[in-house]
Amino acid sequence: MADLSAGTGVPVPTIKYYLREGLLPPGRPLARNQAEYGPAHVRRLKLVRALADYGGLSIAAIAGLVRHLDDPGVAGGTLLAEAQPAVTPPPEPGGGAGAGRARRHVADLLARKGWDRLAAHPSAATLTGVLASLLELGLDDVLDRMDDYAAAAEAAAATDVRILGDVSDRERAVEVVVLGTLLGDTLIAALRRLAQAHLAGEACTG
Amino acid sequence: MADLSAGTGVPVPTIKYYLREGLLPPGRPLARNQAEYGPAHVRRLKLVRALADYGGLSIAAIAGLVRHLDDPGVAGGTLLAEAQPAVTPPPEPGGGAGAGRARRHVADLLARKGWDRLAAHPSAATLTGVLASLLELGLDDVLDRMDDYAAAAEAAAATDVRILGDVSDRERAVEVVVLGTLLGDTLIAALRRLAQAHLAGEACTG
DNA sequence: GCCAGTGGGTAGTGCCGCTATCCATCGAGG
DNA sequence: CCTCGATGGATAGCGGCACTACCCACTGGC
Numbered sequence: 001m002a003d004l005s006a007g008t009g010v011p012v013p014t015i016k017y018y019l020r021e022g023l024l025p026p027g028r029p030l031a032r033n034q035a036e037y038g039p040a041h042v043r044r045l046k047l048v049r050a051l052a053d054y055g056g057l058s059i060a061a062i063a064g065l066v067r068h069l070d071d072p073g074v075a076g077g078t079l080l081a082e083a084q085p086a087v088t089p090p091p092e093p094g095g096g097a098g099a100g101r102a103r104r105h106v107a108d109l110l111a112r113k114g115w116d117r118l119a120a121h122p123s124a125a126t127l128t129g130v131l132a133s134l135l136e137l138g139l140d141d142v143l144d145r146m147d148d149y150a151a152a153a154e155a156a157a158a159t160d161v162r163i164l165g166d167v168s169d170r171e172r173a174v175e176v177v178v179l180g181t182l183l184g185d186t187l188i189a190a191l192r193r194l195a196q197a198h199l200a201g202e203a204c205t206g
Numbered sequence: 207m208a209d210l211s212a213g214t215g216v217p218v219p220t221i222k223y224y225l226r227e228g229l230l231p232p233g234r235p236l237a238r239n240q241a242e243y244g245p246a247h248v249r250r251l252k253l254v255r256a257l258a259d260y261g262g263l264s265i266a267a268i269a270g271l272v273r274h275l276d277d278p279g280v281a282g283g284t285l286l287a288e289a290q291p292a293v294t295p296p297p298e299p300g301g302g303a304g305a306g307r308a309r310r311h312v313a314d315l316l317a318r319k320g321w322d323r324l325a326a327h328p329s330a331a332t333l334t335g336v337l338a339s340l341l342e343l344g345l346d347d348v349l350d351r352m353d354d355y356a357a358a359a360e361a362a363a364a365t366d367v368r369i370l371g372d373v374s375d376r377e378r379a380v381e382v383v384v385l386g387t388l389l390g391d392t393l394i395a396a397l398r399r400l401a402q403a404h405l406a407g408e409a410c411t412g
Numbered sequence: 413g414c415c416a417g418t419g420g421g422t423a424g425t426g427c428c429g430c431t432a433t434c435c436a437t438c439g440a441g442g
Numbered sequence: 443c444c445t446c447g448a449t450g451g452a453t454a455g456c457g458g459c460a461c462t463a464c465c466c467a468c469t470g471g472c
Contacts, residue, residue, distance in 0.1 A: 002417080013462055016420080026419095033418045033468050043343065050339035052460095054332075056262065059460065115404050123399035126260075130393045133256035137249065138378070139385060141369045142393075148365040149390075153397035155358040160398075161405045162354075163347045172344075179345060181402070184355075185395045187336045191359035192366075192394070193329035196387070198321050199367045208448080219431055222451080232450095239437050239449045258429095265429065418468080425462070432455070442445090 001027070004037045008045045015045070022063050023048050025070065047175065055182035069174060098135030102128045105143055113150060156188055207233070210243045214251045221251070228269050229254050231276065253381065261388035275380060304341030308334045311349055319356060362394055 005012045018024045024044055027035030044066075051057045051065070106128045110116055118124060134142050160180050167173050211218045224230045230250055233241030250272075257263045257271070312334045316322055324330060340348050366386050373379050 011462085012418095014460085017461060019419090020421090029419090031418090031469065033420090034470080035419075046339070046342050050343065054336050054339060110400075113400075113404070115400055117407065118400050118403055121400060121403055123396040123403075126392065127396040127400070130260050130389050130396065133252070133260060134385065134389060136252050137256065137381070137385060139382060141372050142386070145365050145369055148368075149362060149394055150397050150401070152358045152361040152365070153394055154401045155361065156355060156394075156398050157401035157405055159351050159354040159358070160402055163351055166347050175343070176345060179340065179343060180348070181399070183336050183340060185391070185398070186332065188355055188359055188362075188394065188398070189391045190329040190333040190336065191356050192362050192391070193387070194316075194319075194321055194324050194327060194333070195356070195360045195363035196366055197324055197327055197329075198319070199363055201323065217431085218449095220429090223430060225450090226452090235450090237438060237449090239451090240439080241450070414472090415469100416472105417470090420466085420468105421464105422466105423462100423464080425460105427459090429458095430456085432453100434453085435451085436449105437451105438447105438449080440446095440448105442443100 001035070001037045004041055004045065007042050008049070010045055010049065018045070018048060018059075021059055023059065023066055047179070050179065051182060054186045056186075057182065065178060069178075098132040099128070101135055102131035105131060105146070109146055109150065112147070156184070160184065207241070207243045210247055210251065213248050214255070216251055216255065224251070224254060227265055229265065229272055253385070256385065257388060260392045262392075263388065271384060275384075304338040305334070307341055308337035311337060311352070315352055315356065318353070362390070366390065 002012065004010075005015055010018075015024065019026060024041060027037040027041065029035045048062055048066070051062050052059070057065070106124060107119070110119055110124065131142070163180060164173065164176055167176050208218065210216075211221055216224075221230065225232060230247060233243040233247065235241045254268055254272070257268050258265070263271070312330060313325070316325055316330065337348070369386060370379065370382055373382050
């Protein structure tokens with residue numbers, strides 16, 4: 001429908017494409033060449049665009065996510081778990097030199113934080129991969145500061161959980177989880193850039 | 207050279223491709239069909255792969271970055287400024303409903319933090335775009351918590367600056383800035399996921 | 413009746429990150 | 443000295459992804 005396109009700024013052929021890919025549920029058919037799209041479709045479309053534009057997700061990844069959104073028998077935690085693999089590409093285990101050290105340090109960190117239970121979490125593998133890259137490039141200093149970064153991440157996560165707690169609508173909670181997690185990455189990154197620029201400006205530019 | 211390929215795990219044709227694209231400086235030619243690649247090339251190649259794999263940068267973006275790396279007359283701060291547009295896609299100004307509110311809130315936040323000077327920073331535009339998306343999807347709660355996220359981001363940035371201060375080698379500092387910023391995003395995101403999973407596990411799964 | 417607008421499907425486009433192929437050259441082993 | 447395989451250099455091609463263009467049958471409103 002042209003209204004849907006006008007209401008979201010997404011061109012009609014793209015909407016058709018999203019319908020084909022299952023990102024958008026089909027409208028209620030009124031006739032053979034007519035279907036009704038409600039505010040739920042506008043909302044979903046905005047969600048899809050937000051995930052694609054700022055979440056950096058592929059269409060296929062969003063399709064997978066959306067399938068779980070439409071599946072009624074899924075809780076917030078489960079959906080979040082499903083969202084993880086969508087974000088992080090399978091980080092190859094890496095046979096490099098730094099990989100072993102990285103693995104050890106991640107294990108240590110998890111133990112220190114009491115996160116042992118999460119050793120198999122995909123993000124732990126991502127973490128190991130990033131650390132391995134940094135180590136191979138001689139950035140060992142990062143290791144000494146990991147606890148600081150972990151503390152900052154914990155603070156952000158605590159805020160995430162607090163926001164989620166405020167959401168009473170259970171149906172919307174899953175959306176909040178996905179949006180908060182994925183757009184939150186971009187949001188935090190942007191804030192970090194600004195803070196960096198501020199600190200650097202104080203130190204160097206004056 | 208096959209050594210270079212063996213030392214990094216990057217296939218030879220890809221190395222050729224990177225040479226073509228200027229991601230990798232050409233080796234010192236020993237003969238018409240022979241060139242010497244040193245440890246600097248191995249390092250650079252690892253840098254390129256790290257930025258592509260975990261930084262999410264396109265080849266073209268890395269090429270732009272690398273041009274500045276090879277340019278001797280560039281300071282860390284300048285390079286960081288150059289790195290910003292590479293990471294964040296040009297976020298369309300957005301004529302949506304939430305755009306106005308988002309802009310106002312970002313301006314308020316910058317003022318509160320004393321970051322007024324950074325209003326034109328590309329990350330400020332990204333921030334506005336993300337907020338606008340969140341607002342249009344009814345996630346107003348995030349606004350009330352922005353200061354918490356900003357605090358977490360500040361903490362991370364402070365750690366960044368501290369690490370950078372430990373780096374004495376001026377030549378390597380620019381690499382640290384790029385790596386720390388881009389891979390740091392992935393690193394912090396991974397840590398945040400883990401912290402989220404930990405907190406959610408406490409609250410729900412037990 | 414007529415015709416813009418709709419849904420539905422197929423096919424094509426442009427870009428991106430490689431990958432394959434070809435060629436002249438050269439270095440080392442026999 | 444001569445062959446063989448590797449090297450560098452260049453061009454062309456591939457596969458995937460996110461759309462986009464085109465075509466068609468249909469139909470609601472004028």
